[in-house]
Amino acid sequence: MTSVQQLIQADSAGWRKRDCITLFDVSIPQFRSVLEVADGLKALDLQRQPGVEWQYPRTLAMIFEKPSLRTRVSFEASMAHLRGHAINLSAQEIGLGTREPIPDVACVLSKWVDIISARVFSHSSVAGLAEFATVPVINALSDDEHPIQAFADLMTLRERKGALGNNLKLTYVGDGNNVLHALLLACTKMGVNISAACPPGYLPWERYVAEARRIGKETGASVEIISDPKIAVRDADAIYTDVWASMGQEAEQQKRARIFAPYQINENLLACAKPDCLVLHCLPAHRGDEISEAMMTRHSETIYEEAENRLHTQKALMLLMIGL
Numbered sequence: 001m002t003s004v005q006q007l008i009q010a011d012s013a014g015w016r017k018r019d020c021i022t023l024f025d026v027s028i029p030q031f032r033s034v035l036e037v038a039d040g041l042k043a044l045d046l047q048r049q050p051g052v053e054w055q056y057p058r059t060l061a062m063i064f065e066k067p068s069l070r071t072r073v074s075f076e077a078s079m080a081h082l083r084g085h086a087i088n089l090s091a092q093e094i095g096l097g098t099r100e101p102i103p104d105v106a107c108v109l110s111k112w113v114d115i116i117s118a119r120v121f122s123h124s125s126v127a128g129l130a131e132f133a134t135v136p137v138i139n140a141l142s143d144d145e146h147p148i149q150a151f152a153d154l155m156t157l158r159e160r161k162g163a164l165g166n167n168l169k170l171t172y173v174g175d176g177n178n179v180l181h182a183l184l185l186a187c188t189k190m191g192v193n194i195s196a197a198c199p200p201g202y203l204p205w206e207r208y209v210a211e212a213r214r215i216g217k218e219t220g221a222s223v224e225i226i227s228d229p230k231i232a233v234r235d236a237d238a239i240y241t242d243v244w245a246s247m248g249q250e251a252e253q254q255k256r257a258r259i260f261a262p263y264q265i266n267e268n269l270l271a272c273a274k275p276d277c278l279v280l281h282c283l284p285a286h287r288g289d290e291i292s293e294a295m296m297t298r299h300s301e302t303i304y305e306e307a308e309n310r311l312h313t314q315k316a317l318m319l320l321m322i323g324l
Helices: 003-014 028-046 069-081 102-112 123-132 147-161 178-189 206-219 250-263 293-298 300-322
Strands: 059-064 085-090 115-119 137-141 169-173 193-197 223-226 238-241 278-281
Touching: 003 028, 003 300, 028 147, 028 178, 028 300, 059 069, 059 102, 069 085, 069 115, 069 137, 069 300, 102 115, 102 123, 115 123, 115 300, 123 137, 137 147, 137 300, 147 178, 147 238, 147 278, 147 300, 169 178, 178 193, 178 206, 206 223, 278 293, 278 300, 293 300
Parallel strands: 059 085, 059 115, 115 137, 169 193, 169 238, 193 223, 238 278
Antiparallel strands: none
8 A cells, every 4th residue: 555545544534525615614634634645646646656546436527617627627637547437517418506406416416426526606506516415525616715726726835835834925916706715714724824915896705814814823824915916925935816807707807907907917016025936826817917928938837837736636635535
């Protein structure tokens, strides 16, 4: 048995039959176990050593109300690596809550598959699936939160900057959206100081800020929400951004472009951070909007590795959820 398998067996009891709907419900040891197992899985991949796989085939049902390159491919590749199988289910095929009630979808899928992932508009949809499913459910993005992205983000930060803790500061610049909500909880759980610069009227939800501050009192992580991006990035080890208009907000694109223009990650903003500051982006990137062409090009290696780490953290999460 490999060291990675031993780690999965040791830590999976804390995850077994648990969902990953919101980071509110993920404990600090659980979050850390995902990163540790992901590190081991990535090392095996890089060394071209035999990977970890399930003792018998498992099946993942992937529900997509919102399309995604990274989410679909990383989950399908994860299942292939683990000798499992992924089934892609589009919004037209299911019609969550319209063509068929969510409880029926959850109960029927639970009879056929071992895990369900759902990338949805309304958080209540993925929460409803978790309520009625008898197999683990993963939030692959909702309008409230993007928890699986946060695992990859913190893995990347640790790879590039070393042990996570209060010596590190991550600054998010832009819209106070679902990505920031997940980062607030993820950073504070891992003891990373987090600062966010958002325009007035586009702040993160207060319940996420309050919970992050509560966690920070336990881990020593600080939480700062301000409007001035140049102040927010002072002493930052990493600056993170996301698109200014998320899927479903296309009608606001021009308005948001005017409001968010001072929040672009560019040479001038990066000059206010540490000289070796990382740039992170969950992708897709709109070059020339939230990040300049030059910054995207200069930091593409880190950003693409951040995307790669979705593969390793999602494999780790699923292995911990249902064991070997």
